[in-house]
Amino acid sequence: MTAVAPLSATERTTLGRRKIRAVTERSALYAVLDEALICHLGVLREGAPLVLPTGFGRDGDTIYLHGSTGASSLRLANEGIDVCVTVTLLDGIVYARSINNHSMNYRSAVILGKARPVLDPEAKTHALKVITDHLAPGSWEHARDVNAKEFAAVSVLSLDLAEASVKARAEGPDDSPEEIAANLSWAGVLPIRTVYGDPEPSADLIAEFPVPPHVLNRAP
Amino acid sequence: MTAVAPLSATERTTLGRRKIRAVTERSALYAVLDEALICHLGVLREGAPLVLPTGFGRDGDTIYLHGSTGASSLRLANEGIDVCVTVTLLDGIVYARSINNHSMNYRSAVILGKARPVLDPEAKTHALKVITDHLAPGSWEHARDVNAKEFAAVSVLSLDLAEASVKARAEGPDDSPEEIAANLSWAGVLPIRTVYGDPEPSADLIAEFPVPPHVLNRAP
Numbered sequence: 001m002t003a004v005a006p007l008s009a010t011e012r013t014t015l016g017r018r019k020i021r022a023v024t025e026r027s028a029l030y031a032v033l034d035e036a037l038i039c040h041l042g043v044l045r046e047g048a049p050l051v052l053p054t055g056f057g058r059d060g061d062t063i064y065l066h067g068s069t070g071a072s073s074l075r076l077a078n079e080g081i082d083v084c085v086t087v088t089l090l091d092g093i094v095y096a097r098s099i100n101n102h103s104m105n106y107r108s109a110v111i112l113g114k115a116r117p118v119l120d121p122e123a124k125t126h127a128l129k130v131i132t133d134h135l136a137p138g139s140w141e142h143a144r145d146v147n148a149k150e151f152a153a154v155s156v157l158s159l160d161l162a163e164a165s166v167k168a169r170a171e172g173p174d175d176s177p178e179e180i181a182a183n184l185s186w187a188g189v190l191p192i193r194t195v196y197g198d199p200e201p202s203a204d205l206i207a208e209f210p211v212p213p214h215v216l217n218r219a220p
Numbered sequence: 221m222t223a224v225a226p227l228s229a230t231e232r233t234t235l236g237r238r239k240i241r242a243v244t245e246r247s248a249l250y251a252v253l254d255e256a257l258i259c260h261l262g263v264l265r266e267g268a269p270l271v272l273p274t275g276f277g278r279d280g281d282t283i284y285l286h287g288s289t290g291a292s293s294l295r296l297a298n299e300g301i302d303v304c305v306t307v308t309l310l311d312g313i314v315y316a317r318s319i320n321n322h323s324m325n326y327r328s329a330v331i332l333g334k335a336r337p338v339l340d341p342e343a344k345t346h347a348l349k350v351i352t353d354h355l356a357p358g359s360w361e362h363a364r365d366v367n368a369k370e371f372a373a374v375s376v377l378s379l380d381l382a383e384a385s386v387k388a389r390a391e392g393p394d395d396s397p398e399e400i401a402a403n404l405s406w407a408g409v410l411p412i413r414t415v416y417g418d419p420e421p422s423a424d425l426i427a428e429f430p431v432p433p434h435v436l437n438r439a440p
Contacts, residue, residue, distance in 0.1 A: 037310055040260040042269035049262035049269045051306040053328050086271040090257055093356055095435055098364040100374070102356050108273050136313055136322050143319045143405055150320040172422040185363055186429040187422040190438060197411030202392040209406040215315055218410060
């Protein structure tokens with residue numbers, strides 16, 4: 001278990017950029033992963049990188065990925081394949097006094113490692129619950145269970161959070177004292193938020209169903 | 221020029237998934253790229269995939285990427301390096317009657333090709349304007365120009381939109397007729413939107429500046 005260990009700062013996960021804070025608390029990694037709705041999964045295909053958006057979920061120090069995405073190209077050996085899973089939350093556009101200091105506020109996590117297929121039925125059921133709880137909390141209890149045919153058709157990958165880094169920028173523009181004193185233009189941050197709209201009932205609902213609380217009251 | 225050509229559907233950009241529509245209009249590619257605030261750039265580093273969020277902008281059939289992100293690891297030869305640039309817009313969570321049919325509505329673009337450094341000063345200035353116009357429309361005119369030192373320090377990559385694919389899902393749950401008739405649970409879509417909050421002026425503004433229109437009236 002590495003649940004209380006700080007994030008590893010291997011050379012691979014160290015991205016040297018000015019004013020971008022490297023976050024070393026493991027709780028920050030969890031927070032980024034738990035808030036983001038999707039990740040971007042990078043794999044190697046025919047010697048070139050391929051990046052695909054995909055659903056995922058976290059349980060402790062493991063994330064589970066919905067393996068169907070681009071699955072035709074992912075021939076997963078049991079020993080796993082090298083992947084990079086990146087999760088990004090955009091928090092704001094940073095307007096600086098100079099073009100050069102324009103930036104973004106964001107939180108991002110980069111996880112490197114070997115993704116492995118989850119084959120054991122009990123572990124796979126657990127992984128599907130973790131992914132469902134992430135995508136649609138409450139649905140695991142509300143919707144029909146996965147049946148045997150669906151269970152066989154779906155594939156799930158697991159990836160340990162052993163080699164991961166978190167970066168965050170959460171501040172105003174980074175202009176020089178001279179630029180600030182020159183006082184020539186506005187500077188500040190335009191916040192970005194992800195929000196949910198009103199639930200849209202399916203057109204083919206036969207009876208009048210109330211929108212269930214796990215959908216109606218979902219907070220971003 | 222391939223501006224009016226349909227999207228190429230090479231084997232590499234064809235991701236076979238049920239109910240995910242492959243979009244072949246080039247205008248759909250432009251629309252996804254122009255709406256998204258960031259992309260995820262996949263590169264190969266020491267034989268393993270690395271995926272980093274980065275700012276970008278589009279001009280015609282070229283996208284420009286801010287090359288500073290993770291730049292320490294990107295030793296760009298003039299002939300370019302293989303990259304995958306993926307852009308994803310999340311539009312909704314799809315709640316189905318069964319766990320298995322839960323999904324997301326989204327639009328995504330995957331671009332494969334060789335990213336090349338933009339070295340010619342005039343082309344690099346243009347690329348910086350394109351990236352700025354994408355990140356912060358209006359700032360190129362409002363903020364201080366890039367000076368010689370900043371210009372030398374920044375790096376920009378270009379990538380042609382020659383090999384690209386767009387996928388989109390924009391519909392309700394995909395349950396079977398039997399499942400719909402069984403009528404056992406709610407089904408529908410919870411829309412997702414990205415919105416801007418109120419602009420937050422920088423704490424170090426000396427005079428009382430009104431928020432300029434290009435920030436105040438920015439629409440997602």
